[in-house]
Amino acid sequence: MQIQRRGDGHHDWSLYEGEGRVGIEWYFADTTALGAHVMLYHLAPGASEGEHRxxxxxxxxxxxxxxxxxxxxxxGxxxxxxxxDERVLAAGDAAYAPAGLRHGVRNASAEPAELVLVFGPPRGEAAA
Structure with missing residues (x-):
């Protein structure tokens, strides 16, 4: 059994020419056998990851x-x-970006925001 607690492996990174720094917790980055990876993003007001693909x-x-x-x-x-195209997402909302689509997320509010990010190879492609 593996357990990862909130804050384990926390990093603050600047991503894709976004504003500020994004707090990131990458869950089981080096040990998961799942076909997808999972991160928890912490976005302070004004922070963004920048558009990327x-x-x-x-x-x-x-x-x-x-x-x-x-x-x-x-x-948040x-x-x-x-x-x-921009859409406001609130707690409980989700957005999906298929491979190749330019996308990004930013916190334009006055309150902190958190997101779970799940990513992996498109359906039918083998995970590395």
Whole structure:
């Protein structure tokens, strides 16, 4: 059995030319056998990860492999953007970004926000 507690392995990173730093807890990053990875994002007011995409072979991809991503808001609210379209998501809302779609998330509110981020290879592709 493996247990990871809140705060274990916490990092504050600047991502994809976003504003401020994103607090990230990556759950079982080096030990999971699941086909997907899970992170908890902490976004202070004004923080963002910046728009990016995950697409194998694309010069502007932020990762070597294609990856689908799902963002689930657990606290506060965020603005989820995809290629210029913006939507406000509140606690309990989710957004999905298939591989190759430019997307990003930012906290435009005055309160902290938290999101669960689940990402992995598109359906039918083997996990690395």
């Amino acid at each position: 995950h697409l194998t072979g694309a010069a502007d991809s932020c990762s070597a492999e294609s990856s689908d991503e799902m963002y689930i808001v657990t606290r 609210e965020v603005v989820f953007s995809t290629d210029g």
